[in-house]
Amino acid sequence: MRGGDALPMCPTCGSPPAARAGEGLSQIYCRQCCQRANRHGSHFKTTYPAATLRPYRHAAQRFLRAHLLDTWIVHALHALAALMDHAGPVERVVDVYRLPPADKARAALARMRRREVPPERLLVNYLAVCCAIATDPISPGSETANYRRVQAAKVCARTAASNDGYYSDRLKNERYARSTGQALVHLGRWLEEACEHVETAHLAAILELARAGTTAAPSQRTDHTSE
Numbered sequence: 001m002r003g004g005d006a007l008p009m010c011p012t013c014g015s016p017p018a019a020r021a022g023e024g025l026s027q028i029y030c031r032q033c034c035q036r037a038n039r040h041g042s043h044f045k046t047t048y049p050a051a052t053l054r055p056y057r058h059a060a061q062r063f064l065r066a067h068l069l070d071t072w073i074v075h076a077l078h079a080l081a082a083l084m085d086h087a088g089p090v091e092r093v094v095d096v097y098r099l100p101p102a103d104k105a106r107a108a109l110a111r112m113r114r115r116e117v118p119p120e121r122l123l124v125n126y127l128a129v130c131c132a133i134a135t136d137p138i139s140p141g142s143e144t145a146n147y148r149r150v151q152a153a154k155v156c157a158r159t160a161a162s163n164d165g166y167y168s169d170r171l172k173n174e175r176y177a178r179s180t181g182q183a184l185v186h187l188g189r190w191l192e193e194a195c196e197h198v199e200t201a202h203l204a205a206i207l208e209l210a211r212a213g214t215t216a217a218p219s220q221r222t223d224h225t226s227e
């Protein structure tokens with residue numbers, strides 16, 4: 001890749017683009033911003049902390065509990081359950097590193113199935129990410145779709161990120177591959193396909209619930225593990 005055709009500077013941080021600096025192929029962004037996009041889904045935004053998502057997660061939980069028979073919600077929960085059911089076998093830790101991105105995403109869904117992660121938690125996480133993006137004063141702009149997919153995939157993958165000692169003592173502390181790369185885009189797209197109708201139909205109502213600040217009593221909160 002010719003560095004001479006690259007932009008004079010990265011539009012995000014002002015460093016030389018990767019191609020110009022001889023550190024990669026991008027003629028627009030520097031190496032650091034490319035890595036940020038790989039890990040977080042945006043060239044200039046990082047991952048939402050749990051504290052940012054928490055009020056939206058609680059609002060989404062309250063909304064789901066009150067509308068369990070809603071057509072879109074029922075459809076989304078079935079679709080999420082089917083995603084996990086058809087994700088194939090749980091891969092060994094050492095194998096996941098060598099899988100192509102789509103298979104890495106599938107392996108993450110298989111781990112969620114082994115962990116018995118309820119589909120409701122995935123839907124709540126997806127809706128919380130949508131709420132956070134909708135109310136974020138710094139919009140991801142043209143990267144919104146990709147950022148939403150990656151953020152939703154990260155927060156859902158976090159529900160089953162360890163191998164839980166399913167293998168021998170020697171392997172029990174080994175970690176699955178870092179939460180980054182195209183696997184998150186694949187996983188996020190599948191989650192989006194399952195949940196997008198709930199977002200379209202009900203996001204405004206969930207945002208209103210969150211805005212009203214009607215935080216549920218601590219005894220009603222059930223989703224602690226994914227935080």
Ligand SMILES: [Zn+2]
Pocket residue numbers: 010011012013014015029030031032033
């Ligand atoms: Zn940059």
